[in-house]
Amino acid sequence: MKYLLIFLVVLVIFIISVTLGAHNDQVITFNYLLAQGQFSISTLLASLFGVGFLLGWAICGLFWLRVRVSLANAQRKVKRMQAQIEQGSTTVTTTSSSAARE
Template sequence: MKYFLILLLAVAFFIISITLGSSNDQVITFNYLIAKGDFSLSSLLASLFGVGFVLGWLVCAIFYLRTIVSLKNARRKIRRLESQLGAEGKETSDSTSLVTTQNKD
């Protein structure tokens, strides 16, 4: 729910920026590394905001997936160690019962 509200806030901010930018028809020259382009201010703001938003979500998704993978690896390791501990505990109880029966004889 928290992430949905953040997404809703970002979309509202995007819509407000498009609305305010649409009234500004000023054309500016945008010099990016490869070339130059003449864009209206509103379209440039909207496209750069969209690119930044998508890049931010991609970075967050990469970190989230890394966390999920490390969590799965940790759970697998815990299961393996618990099974080893259970097998050692069973061997210990078998040898303990064998020793107690030999001592009774």
């Protein structure tokens, strides 16, 4: 359900940007860092929306990857500690059994 809502929001934003771009066919001069170019507003709007969308997904993907790696490390530590606890309880049980026989 959550993914459906996200998809619908992105779809609505895309439809609005296409609608605005279709009604604005003026050519403007766009100054970017290295040069400048003349683009129609619709082309500029669509390309900047796409770049922003991809950049947002890349940043979110990096954060997600960082969290997944951290989770994997934590799970590995938990398994290692559980093995140490089980090994320690086995040693304690064996030692207490030996002491009880004497």
